[in-house]
Amino acid sequence: MTAPAVPQPAVPDLAPAAPETAVPETAVPQDLHAELLDCLQVNLAWLARSEHGVSPLALGARLEFAPREDAPGALPTVEPATGTHVQHTAAALGLLVTSRVTLPPSTGTPPADPGTVYVVADAFHLPWVPYHGHAHMDHSFLLGRDAAGRAVVRDGYHNDTPYGPARPGTWTLTEAELAAALPDGARAFRVAPAGPPRDATAVVPATPAAVEAYVRAYREHPDREAALARLTLETWLLARARRLHAAHRAAAGIPAPGAEEHVASWGKLAEQTFLAHRRVQRGRPEPAGPLGRLAELLHADTRVFAAPDAGGGDDGALRTVVAEEAAAVLRVTAAELLAGRPLTEVPGFGSFRMVDIVERVEERLRVEFDADDLVPENLHDLDGLCRIAARAHRETP
Structure with missing residues (x-):
């Protein structure tokens, strides 16, 4: 799916030249942050940014170390399976996968209905990426049609590979070129907005x-x-x-x-x-x-x-943790709460959300609040929550 962005020796690229760029580079969103995204994330992020106004940085909200094994005895990997990665990336951007279509081999014709589809195919056959003719891996791009009905590919991938640099761009392909790029078929996804991005920090x-x-x-x-x-x-x-x-x-x-x-x-x-x-x-x-x-x-x-330090002395870190958990429940940004927005002014705040916040903070800090501290005056604003969280942290063995 990806290749390391580390210094690499030059390798001659024997693949045919990529299709001619049809749209100037300014068509790529300036705030795509492509250099931070992998080859499956980046094009869903382009779609979310250009069509739905969602920042690609939403994909960095949640940081988790979750290695998996593809098979018993295989080396563990933090690289998610393609299908899972597409689903999670879409959800993190506030998008919903509404349909999946398998494009048959030797044809690049997208589904007949208009609009852009997100496509995952084998990079080995894609003439605009440096992996062409060199390496087999899943790679994504956006596929649509221009006013003349020609296939238009958008690919925001930005990386330095063993076979040369990959940079964001837009290309127009003939039907023959598109078919040649998908000799084994491909998976095409349509997405639609589903609300704000899923993950709080x-x-x-x-x-x-x-x-x-x-x-x-x-x-x-x-x-x-x-x-x-x-x-x-x-x-x-x-x-x-x-x-x-x-x-x-x-x-x-x-x-x-x-x-x-x-x-x-x-x-x-x-x-x-x-x-x-x-x-x-x-x-x-x-x-x-x-x-x-x-x-x-x-x-x-x-x-x-x-986490705050083991002694609970880092008040700034603890305050950030509490704000992040409250923000996750209330579906606002932690920055708003850290800036002083009262919890009681957030739409939807009430006793049920208050219980959710308490439970999330306890789990995150691995503490248990004193029952006598669970009174409204401690639970309606960030300062009160931080006070009882710090006390519980100090008293936890």
Whole structure:
């Protein structure tokens, strides 16, 4: 689906030239933030931004470490399955997938009804991306028709690959070119607005057990070249997700002291892992550093983005946590609450929402509020919630 954005050697691209760009680059939204998005996210984000006014940074609201295994014994990966990723990306942007159509092999003809479809196909056959003729992976683009009925492809992907740079653009294709780009068929999705973006700002901390299992799988895998090749992609995905989350927080006015340095450390780890892979490819000894550094940075995510310190002394961090959980329940931004908006002025606030907020804060901080503290004067504004949250945090063993 993606490839690491780390320094790569030049590789001659023997694929035919891409179709001629038909629309100037200014057609690409200036605030697409394409360099922060992967090849499936970016074109749903383009659709959401240009047609529904939703910021692509909504995709960075939730940060979660959730590795999965494609098969028993396989290396764990943080790269989600394509179908799941499309569904979650759409929901995070406030979009609903309304239909799915399988475009048959050897034809690029989209469904007859008008409008833009979001398409997932094999990048190996797509002439406008550098993977063309080189690598098989799922890749997305937007497909529509111009006034003359010609196929128009929009692709916002921005990355530096082993086969050259991918940059956002718009291309007009003949019917023959479109059919040649989809020799194995493709999956086409239509989406519609479904309300505001789904996710409030939140971080699901990586548990020590999950980090240890993930790192151990890569450390103990017998094929070191295969393990490091996969780990190169993994660290790129992890670094990109943290850059996106930090950008979302900055735009939303939600502080995360140390985020800039932390994100830079993830970028350095992606480069370090790529270099380790290249050394092993050449028969040289594997450097010992990347896997230890990977564990350190996964644990540091919580310290930088999620929880107050263990003693509860970081009032700013605790206040941010409480605001994020209240915002998630009330479907507003944490920045609004941190700026002083009373909870009682948010439409829909009431006893049921108040209980939801309390339960979410308790779960996030792993504390239990004193029953005597659960009175209206403590629960109707952010200051009151922070007072009882700090007290519960101090009293938790």
